[in-house]
Amino acid sequence: MKNEEEKIGSFCLKEYLQEVEEFHGHIAPGLVVGGFMVEMAKRHIPKGVLFDAISETSQCLPDAIQILTPCTVGNSWLRVIDLGRFALALFDKYTGEGVRVFLDAAKLEPFPAIRSWFFRTRPKAAQDEEKLLDEIKAAGEEILGVERVRIRDELIGKQSKGKIALCPVCGEAYPASQGDMCSGCQGQAPYLSDS
Numbered sequence: 001m002k003n004e005e006e007k008i009g010s011f012c013l014k015e016y017l018q019e020v021e022e023f024h025g026h027i028a029p030g031l032v033v034g035g036f037m038v039e040m041a042k043r044h045i046p047k048g049v050l051f052d053a054i055s056e057t058s059q060c061l062p063d064a065i066q067i068l069t070p071c072t073v074g075n076s077w078l079r080v081i082d083l084g085r086f087a088l089a090l091f092d093k094y095t096g097e098g099v100r101v102f103l104d105a106a107k108l109e110p111f112p113a114i115r116s117w118f119f120r121t122r123p124k125a126a127q128d129e130e131k132l133l134d135e136i137k138a139a140g141e142e143i144l145g146v147e148r149v150r151i152r153d154e155l156i157g158k159q160s161k162g163k164i165a166l167c168p169v170c171g172e173a174y175p176a177s178q179g180d181m182c183s184g185c186q187g188q189a190p191y192l193s194d195s
């Protein structure tokens, strides 16, 4: 079993968990696994390469990436493409060459607590959180897979936002490519109308 001296980036594991608690609100198992995933991916990227990131899930992994790399949703260096797969990719932002790290279900046999968490075979309340975290720390990168990837051209580099128009309905600015009125006024706004 590995100890608390283990490194997650420039943090020792204990510091990383503190960082997670502060940023994410609680120590979610997915963020602990995610820490190992991000560090493994970083090691497979040549030093000095400016990289962008993709998270294939909206859960947990985006926060691990935001804690451990300069990539955030807000600076557009992190994109969430929600395929529902527990995987992430880091790639050269100019060439699209990179690496994808995923949680490899085939490697979970020796880790029953991780397995039942990952496949949600046990209700969350019945989950032994401490045992799960111990297993995750003990497993480290053993449960991960890594592969080389090339990112599709349209996802590399700056996305042009195109022309901006004023919406005739709400009066707010929006990308003209959305049509004659903004997507919000076309029915995609998440709010109930007052009337």
Ligand SMILES: [Zn+2]
Pocket (backbone or CB within 6 Å): 167, 168, 169, 170, 171, 172, 181, 182, 183, 184, 185
């Ligand atoms: Zn509008």
